[in-house]
Amino acid sequence: MHIILLSGGSGKRLWPLSNDVRSKQFIKIFKKEDGTYESMVQRMYRQIRTVDPDATVTVATSKSQISALRNQIGEDVSISLEPCRRDTFPAIALATSYLHDVEKIGEDEAVVVCPVDPYVEKDYFVALRDLSDLADKGTANLCLMGMQPTYPSEKYGYIIPENRDPVSKVLEFREKPDAKTAADYIARGALWNGGIFAYRIGYVLNKAHELMDFEDYDDLFSKYESVQKISFDYAVAEKEPSIAVMRFSGSWKDMGTWNTLTEAMEEPVIGNGTLNETCENTNIINELDVPVLGMGLKNIVVAASPEGILVSDKEQSSYIKPYVDRMHQQVMFAEKSWGSYTVLDVESTSMTILVTLLPGHHMNYHSHERRDEIWNIISGTGRTIVDGMEQKACAGDVITMQAGCRHTIIADENSPIRLIEVQIGKDISVKDKTKYSLELS
Amino acid sequence: MHIILLSGGSGKRLWPLSNDVRSKQFIKIFKKEDGTYESMVQRMYRQIRTVDPDATVTVATSKSQISALRNQIGEDVSISLEPCRRDTFPAIALATSYLHDVEKIGEDEAVVVCPVDPYVEKDYFVALRDLSDLADKGTANLCLMGMQPTYPSEKYGYIIPENRDPVSKVLEFREKPDAKTAADYIARGALWNGGIFAYRIGYVLNKAHELMDFEDYDDLFSKYESVQKISFDYAVAEKEPSIAVMRFSGSWKDMGTWNTLTEAMEEPVIGNGTLNETCENTNIINELDVPVLGMGLKNIVVAASPEGILVSDKEQSSYIKPYVDRMHQQVMFAEKSWGSYTVLDVESTSMTILVTLLPGHHMNYHSHERRDEIWNIISGTGRTIVDGMEQKACAGDVITMQAGCRHTIIADENSPIRLIEVQIGKDISVKDKTKYSLELS
Numbered sequence: 001m002h003i004i005l006l007s008g009g010s011g012k013r014l015w016p017l018s019n020d021v022r023s024k025q026f027i028k029i030f031k032k033e034d035g036t037y038e039s040m041v042q043r044m045y046r047q048i049r050t051v052d053p054d055a056t057v058t059v060a061t062s063k064s065q066i067s068a069l070r071n072q073i074g075e076d077v078s079i080s081l082e083p084c085r086r087d088t089f090p091a092i093a094l095a096t097s098y099l100h101d102v103e104k105i106g107e108d109e110a111v112v113v114c115p116v117d118p119y120v121e122k123d124y125f126v127a128l129r130d131l132s133d134l135a136d137k138g139t140a141n142l143c144l145m146g147m148q149p150t151y152p153s154e155k156y157g158y159i160i161p162e163n164r165d166p167v168s169k170v171l172e173f174r175e176k177p178d179a180k181t182a183a184d185y186i187a188r189g190a191l192w193n194g195g196i197f198a199y200r201i202g203y204v205l206n207k208a209h210e211l212m213d214f215e216d217y218d219d220l221f222s223k224y225e226s227v228q229k230i231s232f233d234y235a236v237a238e239k240e241p242s243i244a245v246m247r248f249s250g251s252w253k254d255m256g257t258w259n260t261l262t263e264a265m266e267e268p269v270i271g272n273g274t275l276n277e278t279c280e281n282t283n284i285i286n287e288l289d290v291p292v293l294g295m296g297l298k299n300i301v302v303a304a305s306p307e308g309i310l311v312s313d314k315e316q317s318s319y320i321k322p323y324v325d326r327m328h329q330q331v332m333f334a335e336k337s338w339g340s341y342t343v344l345d346v347e348s349t350s351m352t353i354l355v356t357l358l359p360g361h362h363m364n365y366h367s368h369e370r371r372d373e374i375w376n377i378i379s380g381t382g383r384t385i386v387d388g389m390e391q392k393a394c395a396g397d398v399i400t401m402q403a404g405c406r407h408t409i410i411a412d413e414n415s416p417i418r419l420i421e422v423q424i425g426k427d428i429s430v431k432d433k434t435k436y437s438l439e440l441s
Numbered sequence: 442m443h444i445i446l447l448s449g450g451s452g453k454r455l456w457p458l459s460n461d462v463r464s465k466q467f468i469k470i471f472k473k474e475d476g477t478y479e480s481m482v483q484r485m486y487r488q489i490r491t492v493d494p495d496a497t498v499t500v501a502t503s504k505s506q507i508s509a510l511r512n513q514i515g516e517d518v519s520i521s522l523e524p525c526r527r528d529t530f531p532a533i534a535l536a537t538s539y540l541h542d543v544e545k546i547g548e549d550e551a552v553v554v555c556p557v558d559p560y561v562e563k564d565y566f567v568a569l570r571d572l573s574d575l576a577d578k579g580t581a582n583l584c585l586m587g588m589q590p591t592y593p594s595e596k597y598g599y600i601i602p603e604n605r606d607p608v609s610k611v612l613e614f615r616e617k618p619d620a621k622t623a624a625d626y627i628a629r630g631a632l633w634n635g636g637i638f639a640y641r642i643g644y645v646l647n648k649a650h651e652l653m654d655f656e657d658y659d660d661l662f663s664k665y666e667s668v669q670k671i672s673f674d675y676a677v678a679e680k681e682p683s684i685a686v687m688r689f690s691g692s693w694k695d696m697g698t699w700n701t702l703t704e705a706m707e708e709p710v711i712g713n714g715t716l717n718e719t720c721e722n723t724n725i726i727n728e729l730d731v732p733v734l735g736m737g738l739k740n741i742v743v744a745a746s747p748e749g750i751l752v753s754d755k756e757q758s759s760y761i762k763p764y765v766d767r768m769h770q771q772v773m774f775a776e777k778s779w780g781s782y783t784v785l786d787v788e789s790t791s792m793t794i795l796v797t798l799l800p801g802h803h804m805n806y807h808s809h810e811r812r813d814e815i816w817n818i819i820s821g822t823g824r825t826i827v828d829g830m831e832q833k834a835c836a837g838d839v840i841t842m843q844a845g846c847r848h849t850i851i852a853d854e855n856s857p858i859r860l861i862e863v864q865i866g867k868d869i870s871v872k873d874k875t876k877y878s879l880e881l882s
Contacts, residue, residue, distance in 0.1 A: 015734075274764060278757055289787065290747065290773065293456075293764055296754025300738075306731065309745055311752050313737025316719055323715060323734055332731065344785040345795050345861070346730065349836065350819035352861050354786050354793070372837055376815050376863040378791035395790065396813055396865050398839055420786070420793050422817040422861050424837050 001052050001132040002105060004080070004095045006088070006195075007041065007061040007069070007116040013257050013317075015324040016308035017285065021334045024255065025117045026068045029285060031266045040117050040255060045073045051125035056103065059116070060095040070337040071358075078103060083224045088195075089235040090227045093208035094220055100201050101217035107202030110135035114145075114196040119264045123250040128196070131246055134167065135198035140244035142237060143198045144170065146191025148249035152182035155254075157193040157233075161245050164189045170243040173233065191245060194252065197237075207236055258301045258310070258317035273302070281314070287333075306332035306342050331430075338363055339416070350424045357382070357417040362410035365438035368403055371425030375399040375409065380417035384409045385438065393417070406436055442493050442573045443546060445521070445536045447529070447636075448482065448502040448510070448557040454698050454758075456765040457749040458726065462775050465696065466558045467509045470726060472707045481558050481696060486514045492566035497544065500557070501536040511778040512799075519544065524665040529636075530676040531668045534649035535661055541642050542658035548643030551576035555586075555637040560705045564691040569637070572687055575608065576639035581685035583678060584639045585611065587632025589690035593623035596695075598634040598674075602686050605630045611684040614674065632686060635693065638678075648677055699742045699751070699758035714743070722755070728774075747773035747783050772871075779804055780857070791865045798823070798858040803851035806879035809844055812866030816840040816850065821858035825850045826879065834858070847877055 007025060011018030018024040028037040038046070041059075048055050058078040059069060066079060080095035092113055099105045110132045118124075127145060134143040146159045154176055162169040173193065174185060212227050214220040220227075237243065255261045262283040268275055271286030275294045282297040287305040294302055301317055303310045307329060312320065332343040338361035345352040357363070357380070365385065375384070377397045384393045386407045393399070393409060401407045403425065411417040448466055452459035459465040469478040479487070482500075489496050499519040500510060507520060521536035533554055540546045551573045559565075568586060575584040587600045595617055603610040614634065615626060653668050655661040661668075678684065696702045703724040709716060712727030716735045723738040728746040735743055742758055744751045748770060753761070773784040779802035786793040798804070798821070806826065816825070818838045825834045827848045834840070834850060842848045844866065852858040 016731075276757070276760070276764065278754075286750075288750075290457075291749040291768060291770065292752070293749065293761070294752045295761065295764075296757030297741075297752060300741075300752070302750070302752050304750055308731040309727075309729075309733045309743070309750060311733070311735045311738060311741070311743050313719075316717070316737030319717070320734070320736065323717065323736075327732055329732065342786075344793065345783075347819060347859065350859075352785065352793075352795070352817075352819070374817050374837075374839055376793075376817065376861075378788060378793070378863060378865060396815075398815055398841055400839055418788065418791075420817075420861065420863050422819060424819060 001129050002056045002099060002109060002111040003048060003058070003128070004092065004099070004111060004113045005041075005044070005057065005059045005116045006091065006113065007059050007065055008085075008091075009117075012321050012324040014261065014303075015320060015327075016305040016310055017287065017303055019307050019329075019331060021064055021331050022068060023065060024261075026065075026072060026335065029261065029265065029270060030119075031270075037270065039072055040119070041069065042072050044116055044120070045077070047120070047122060047125050051122060052129060056099075056105070058095055058099060058103070060091050067334075067336040071335045071340070081221075083221065085229075086224060086227055087229040088232040089230045090212070090224065092232050093204060093212065094217070094224065096201055096204045097208065097217040097220055100205060105201060107205065108200055110198050110200055111204075112196070112198045115194075117255055118194065119251075119253040119255050121251045124248070124252060127246070127248050127250065128198075131196070131198045134244060134246060135200055138200070139167065140169070141199065141203050141242040142240050142244075144237075144243060144245045145194060145196040145248050146245040147194045147252050148247060149182075149186050149190070149192050152179045152186055153192065154179055154182060158182065158185045158190040159193050159245050160185065160188065160190050161247075164247075167244055167246045170245050173238055191247060193233075204236070211235060258303065258312060258320075259314040262301050262314065271304075337361070339411075341421075344420075349426055349428075350422065351428050352423070353421045355417075355419050355421050357409060357411040357419075359411050359416050360413045362440070363408045365406055365408040365436045367406045367434050367436070368423075368425075368432045369434070370403060370427045370429075370432050371423045372403055373401045373407070373424075374422040375401075376420040376422070378418050378420060380411060380415045382409060382411040382415065382417050408438065410440065442496045442570050443540060443550060443552040444489060444496055444498050444569070445533065445540070445552060445554045446482075446485065446498065446500045446557045447532065447554065448500050448506055449526075449532075450558075453762050453765040455702065455744075456761060456768075457746040457751055458728065458744055460748050460770075460772060462505055462772050463509060464506060465702075467506075467513060467776065470702065470706065470711060471560075472711075478711065480513055481560070482510065483513050485557055485561075486518070488561070488563060488566050492563060493570060497540075497546070499536055499540060499544070501532050508778045509776040512776040512781070522662075524662065526670075527665060527668055528670040529673040530671045531653070531665065533673050534645060534653065535658070535665065537642055537645045538649065538658040538661055541646060546642060548646065549641055551639050551641055552645075553637070553639045556635075558696055559635065560692075560694040560696050562692045565689070565693060568687070568689050568691065569639075572637070572639045575685060575687060576641055579641070580608070581610070582640065582644050582683040583681050583685075585678075585684060585686045586635060586637040586689050587686040588635045588693050589688060590623075590627050590631070590633050593620045593627055594633065595620055595623060599623065599626045599631040600634050600686050601626065601629060601631050602688075605688075608685055608687045611686050614679055632688060634674075645677070652676060699744065699753060699761075700755040703742050703755065712745075778802070780852075782862075785861070790867055790869075791863065792869050793864070794862045796858075796860050796862050798850060798852040798860075800852050800857050801854045803881070804849045806847055806849040806877045808847045808875050808877070809864075809866075809873045810875070811844060811868045811870075811873050812864045813844055814842045814848070815863040815865075816842075817861040817863070819859050819861060821852060821856045823850060823852040823856065823858050849879065851881065 011024035014024040025040040060080045080098040158174040269284045273284035273292040339356040452465035455465040466481040501521045521539040599615040714725035714733040780797040
């Protein structure tokens with residue numbers, strides 16, 4: 001099967017574990033059998049591979065997520081890069097033409113589109129494969145997966161089917177209703193619209209050419225900023241007469257808030273944390289090294305990361321966004337394709353960060369205009385290149401780089417490198433960076 | 442007036458703001474008129490100076506608190522150092538002989554002893570002066586201050602006076618009672634015993650010589666480890682027939698738990714923190730740079746420091762001690778006589794700290810057996826001495842020191858220095874330190 005995973009959103013609702021550079025799908029919060037933790041995107045990718053080892057997986061996402069994606073699921077997936085945010089129809093059209101023009105997948109083949117962030121089990125992916133088969137057989141131009149509602153929710157759109165068969169024709173779509181209307185819909189057999197659907201590639205390509213003026217993938221990519229913002233539902237689904245919906249009644253949880261996310265946690269505490277025996281329905285998620293102690297807490301979530309600390313009543317946590325919007329905060333932790341960094345100290349004319357390079361990986365060869373940097377290697381082995389000069393590097397080595405000087409560090413194949421980088425300058429900014437190409441021997 | 446302030450205790454009940462090296466009296470939590478914050482010890486010292494600018498203040502404390510005391514109240518107080526913990530009678534006897542033998546205060550002069558950690562107002566110090574005057578006049582051998590009870594507390598000892606006069610003879614002492622008995626005591630005019638008393642120096646010196654075999658202050662200091670542990674109440678107060686008690690009904694709050702401490706906070710949030718409008722009776726005390734956000738919290742205290750994060754129901758917070766005892770944690774922040782340090786990163790073979798040197802101050806001249814160190818100066822100016830060689834130091838300078846190498850850094854008179862110290866070695870420990878004398882030019 002061919003899957004397009006839509007990976008979007010800045011995920012402020014899960015602050016402080018998500019932020020402008022780390023979306024919620026990258027938070028490592030789900031316990032694996034081996035006791036380590038994986039993120040939503042890692043979990044979903046692993047599940048897809050379990051059900052269909054040969055699936056082609058394409059992630060449609062923005063530039064800001066590429067480093068984290070590569071860090072977490074490696075080079076094994078294709079990425080359809082959205083040059084900017086243009087709503088779901090252009091994003092799906094771009095990814096579909098990427099599959100056709102770059103991956104050379106035929107127009108008659110089916111593709112499944114689904115968001116990367118629901119919390120699901122294996123049966124979900126079996127259903128996705130069935131959905132792909134439905135589209136493949138030409139059952140309808142568009143084949144949706146409809147979620148069996150568990151309560152009259154006001155936060156989903158509803159799909160009204162012709163009947164209650166496992167697969168039926170769609171009569172109409174309804175926007176998010178109030179609870180009473182939702183109950184009426186459910187009584188009529190309606191399903192939640194989870195944004196999961198399948199189609200033959202040629203179908204969406206034709207729609208795309210009808211609505212946008214472009215030749216092929218490269219052309220659409222280059223014009224992407226000028227295309228109209230429009231949702232897939234509005235541009236395609238709501239106008240299409242030939243739509244089928246397949247019922248899904250397995251487990252499917254939206255992980256949009258701390259309230260729903262903590263429900264999916266297998267244990268109350270992740271990271272260094274303790275809850276005393278008088279706590280009830282309380283979770284700690286602690287990404288810091290220092291301990292968190294909770295005493296006498298009821299229905300509370302405590303989340304701590306290098307970005308900040310949230311202590312919230314679980315119900316209240318869904319109202320977090322405006323508070324986070326007001327913060328305008330320094331990014332304190334980021335996953336990059338080559339590793340990660342954590343900010344340790346910020347002063348008016350200096351910043352100190354801890355850098356971890358994955359084995360065999362290296363930073364871009366780059367320079368800064370307005371700051372000097374000092375690398376204090378604290379563990380691992382590798383080599384540095386500074387203004388073209390290569391040197392071996394190991395724990396205890398100190399490398400000083402004046403502003404303007406080009407530099408990179410390369411970790412040996414079998415050794416991660418950790419270093420303390422001290423930046424000194426009057427105007428320290430992540431934007432102050434010039435990249436250069438480099439031929440590595 | 443002569444005052445002995447008893448400054449003791451590791452203060453685990455106020456974790457994570459107090460710890461093994463920082464007792465609760467050093468937490469800067471009380472807002473001053475200029476908007477900055479002061480600690481209990483700074484507040485008390487300032488209040489004493491307001492009421493009696495000529496008071497001689499002697500702090501009886503242990504070695505672990507000297508650095509923080511000097512950092513917070515400077516060189517203006519005397520310190521009577523307790524070589525080890527030997528309960529209150531030896532501590533008071535040692536401080537009293539210090540006043541007599543070192544400070545040369547006469548045997549007929551009165552001295553007031555009080556703990557450093559209650560939260561009080563100016564009237565308390567006016568009362569202390571009255572108490573000192575009572576002892577001075579020879580009203581009784583021992584003059585106590587008794588606190589007018591505000592409820593039948595089970596956590597204080599009670600003083601039973603002869604009558605309800607402002608000053609009266611003490612009939613007897615009673616240990617912490619249950620609430621019903623406490624109510625009976627209060628009905629009889631009893632007072633809380635706050636551990637505040639005055640006496641003539643000669644009185645306690647005589648008692649000390651009766652109970653301990655020593656010549657003078659130096660002799661007692663050198664023998665201190667071998668003297669018996671015994672409380673002042675047991676050794677002196679409970680056996681003394683001539684005791685007067687002076688009633689005090691002004692403000693006097695015990696700051697022993699987060700519950701009582703937060704009551705004394707002028708505003709709900711100290712540091713970088715936000716409470717949404719659905720929070721009630723909730724406090725944030727945040728010593729970290731990153732924001733704390735509280736939502737929908739009732740009767741909660743959130744305290745965050747480099748040592749850890751506490752989130753507790755206020756009532757429950759009094760049960761914190763066993764949880765903190767179990768932590769055995771790395772000290773992450775310490776105030777020293779020359780400045781302070783914060784631990785930024787701890788790895789198996791390295792540790793990174795941020796060091797702040799106060800203007801004109803310097804570290805001990807010292808070396809380490811088992812670790813190399815690198816100083817990255819991030820701001821300020823001064824000079825380093827490394828194996829006897831002196832060099833100027835300013836922002837951007839890097840100084841590398843191999844294990845065994847002697848080193849110090851001296852901040853210029855008008856400039857604090859901040860530096861990132863990277864320690865590298867297999868067995869990093871605060872105990873691995875050899876100090877050397879150094880003549881500074």
